[in-house]
Amino acid sequence: MSRLVVKGGRSLQGEVRMSGAKNATLPMLAATLLTAGECAVIGSPRLRDTAIMEAILTALGARVRIERDAEGRRVLMVHAGALATHQVPDRLVGEMRSSIFVMGPLLGRLGRVRISYPGGCAIGPRPIDLHLKGLRALGAVIHERFGYIEAEAARLRGTEIHLDFPSVGATENLMMAAVLADGVTVLRNAAKEPEIVDLQNFLNKLGARVRGAGTGDIRVDGVRSLGGAEHAMIPDRIEAGTFLAAVGAAGGEIKIQNVIPEHLDAVVAKFREAGMEFGRLHDALWARARRPLRATDFKTLPYPGFPTDMQPQAMVVMCVAQGVSVITETIFPSRFTHVAELRRMGADIRLEGKTAVVRGVGSLSGAAVQAADLRSGASLVLAALAAEGTTVVDGVHHIDRGYENFELKLAALGADVSRQE
């Protein structure tokens, strides 16, 4: 068990480099199960979640090894030449919801999959009905019993699927399942996140025929088999957004390298409204915040709207801004585990259903707080940077799920953060 000890009150200065996107890596690693060819996933971050996905691939019979390329980037080499089983180990499924991503690829490649039902998580109920409905439409016969999902299809058949909601995970799972299906699959009301575009690019390098990712209509022309490929993944826009929020909360001036600035348009627009200044270079973003910032309302929405994965961190910025902001969470309506902890640090937040009303308090004070999930954990660290005195953040394993070297990157910007085991 680790904790982070943060002495607050220092502004941030300097340069920091972003890692590859967690949410692009996870489906991409699952997609390597679709092919007997060797895949090189370049820039895959070293995170707890990616380690779990690596363990799942290994348990299914793939060979996974880690290399460095000439530029020093971490490269995951995955070779799923022959798969040993269609059963995904319960222990690993229990550790990470995203293990559900292997359903589509295993159905496509082996014609069957058995996986335990991924439970709820701290950010609220996360059903997988849209994944299952889509797979059934593709011809899979699915039984749900005794906490397991068993799906079978000698060969999936392309069809038109209209998603009731643009779910990121369902869009990705169905895209992967459709790659080896007979005929054409069209996904309507698909999610438009940049990670879906990156998955399309990777699948197409393997020999798939996928078009339309990034729009609401994705078309997959099924192919018989796939080969190997190498692919450098997009940088993590949520990690970058988190560093922007860190500057917004603590003040200062930083340059963030290895970003695609357009992926952060909604976040930058909000922070600009709050009074931050930005400059963009082709793969870098420069940001400055002079406290206090202005309170600003925002609402989470599917991409290109404001990301739910940035809601807790942006809330921290509003906690120390001037005025009242109204924050509406429309994607995961109970994603507020950070609120009680922020209140311990002196924040003034009132929760009404899926809305948080935040009255800026100028400054927070250090306290002992508990991370309950990934992004709320990160938000507590940001609050600690902005607070007077020392904060101890427990439950750091949640933060390690999705941030590579978080405290080292913050320390390089001048923050006083250290890890205690």
Ligand code: UD1
């Ligand atoms: C992905 C991201 C996560 C992000 C979320 C929303 C990954 C690995 N994770 O999660 O970081 O917070 O997108 O941007 O990429 N829903 C259903 N039925 C389903 C699937 C989803 O009702 O079968 C609902 C969910 O409960 C939620 C909404 O749809 O209210 C969005 O979920 P979804 O887009 O699927 O999120 P994930 O793919 O789980």
